[in-house]
Amino acid sequence: MSQSNLFILMIIIHLSFSQSVRGKECVCDLKNLDPPFPKNELTKVETTALQCIETITSEKMTGLDRLVLGLQQRIKQLEENVIMLEKEDDRNLYGAVSLRIIELEITEIQDLLDKLNRTTQNYQRLSVQTAAQLENMKDTMVELEKFDKMQVIKKYRERNSKKNLEQCKEELKATAAPPTVSSARCGLGRVVSVAGPRTYSLTVYSTSYTYGAWGRDAKPAPGDENKYWLVVLSSSNVYGNFIRQYSTLSTLLLGIGPTDTYISSSNPTTNTIQGPNMVMYDNALYYNCYYTYSVCQFNMTTRSVSTVALPKDTGYNNKFPFAHLGATYAYTDMDFATDESGVYVIYATTSNFGNVMISKVETSNPPVLNQTWSTSLHKRTVTNTFMVCGVLYVTRYLDKETEEIFYSYDTKTKEERYDLKIHIKKMQTNIQFLNYDPRDHLLYVYSDAYILTYKLIFQ
Known part of the structure; x- marks a missing residue:
């Protein structure tokens, strides 16, 4: 191996070098002193990211919106029914029936409120859990980037940012x-x-x-x-x-x-x-x-x-x-x-x-x-x-x-x-x-x- 090639290799990888002579051949022993790349940690981050995507979906958020809209509509309807009841002049012939209907509506609204509260609590727990997972993934990726001795990730980001900027300028x-x-x-x-x-x-x-x-x-x-x-x-x-x-x-x-x-x-x-x-x-x-x-x-x-x-x-x-x-x-x-x-x-x-x-x-x-x-x-x-x-x-x-x-x-x-x-x-x-x-x-x-x-x- 030539001196110039060896110099280049030692810059790229942290190596231990020893030289010995066997007969008429020169033998070089190279050993990587860096710890092995933690592949399992990267796999763990990928798995966690996929779980987040499967857990948080637009359908679930739409379900919450629909619950809120439904609750608003039922409360509005209840207000209208109460106003109508107040205006009734039926000499108490239908008062009990009307009150029973309103009572049933209030019960249904309470059921909707309970369901909304349960859903909101679940989403709050999910939000806290997801935030913690994202923070852990961020810390893990920072550690994994330390193995990038050639700064490939940094250069890729810089190149990608420049490319996006140029593309944006051209589109404008x-x-x-x-x-x-x-x-x-x-x-x-x-x-x-x-x-x-x-x-x-x-x-x-x-x-x-x-x-x-x-x-x-x-x-x-x-x-x-x-x-x-x-x-x-x-x-x-x-x-x-x-x-x-x-x-x-x-x-x-x-x-x-x-x-x-x-x-x-x-x-x-x-x-x-x-x-x-x-x-x-x-x-x-x-x-x-x-x-x-x-x-x-x-x-x-x-x-x-x-x-x-x-x-x-x-x-x-x-x-x-x-x-x-x-x-x-x-x-x-x-x-x-x-x-x-x-x-x-x-x-x-x-x-x-x-x-x-x-x-x-x-x-x-x-x-x-x-x-x-x-x-x-x-x-x-x-x-x-x-x-x-x-x-x-x-x-x-x-x-x-x-x-x-x-x-x-x-x-x-x-x-x-x-x-x-x-x-x-x-x-x-x-x-x-x-x-x-x-x-x-x-x-x-x-x-x-x-x-x-x-x-x-x-x-």
């Missing part, structure tokens, strides 16, 4: 500002980001139906401002035949007191909902009619259906669905959107080469199509759309964790933009339904059986 240079919406039309400014999710929960159906839609009436009747609607595609993830309504968001999350309104008696049949894209506007549901290229308008009060046909070369019955490289979203040929001005339908035609078309739907009875706009965006490269102040925003699938708003079309200026980079943090892999509510500026999302809301941030 490359990202053009999203389109500006005229303040005279809406007064909101431009969309700059998406925050959330604010709401994240399973419905009362749990994971039974992965395709569906939900939200609020964008133009509710007086007294219905707090109502929420939910539609699940209960037949083959393609067809639905009834709308479920709840009085508040709390009752929807807890599955309390729903009202079902049936469009048809079975699936699939005439007037059945086809595909997950639909909206509620002015007490009517707008959706793709079963096996046609028509828009259906279902009046929630009269339970009557009116239709208006799209162009004859409109794709329907899974001809131009939303899609990405990995999958298609079945029977999403037509998408419906609400904004500050009303209802739109988004679709594709063969005459426009499968590219996205936008038509304004006048919500008369029967509905009629108003102005139509053609875009250069192919519909099969899209996963969803929504409208804000007359601007169409379009999303695409980036990966399992991220959806991206990448495109916009301004119906006033006819300007198209392909360079938007507004990310939506996903909780599930796929988004089957997405719509904007002009009343609260939230995006309502149905994602693999979960319902979510996101807040649009404007400049």
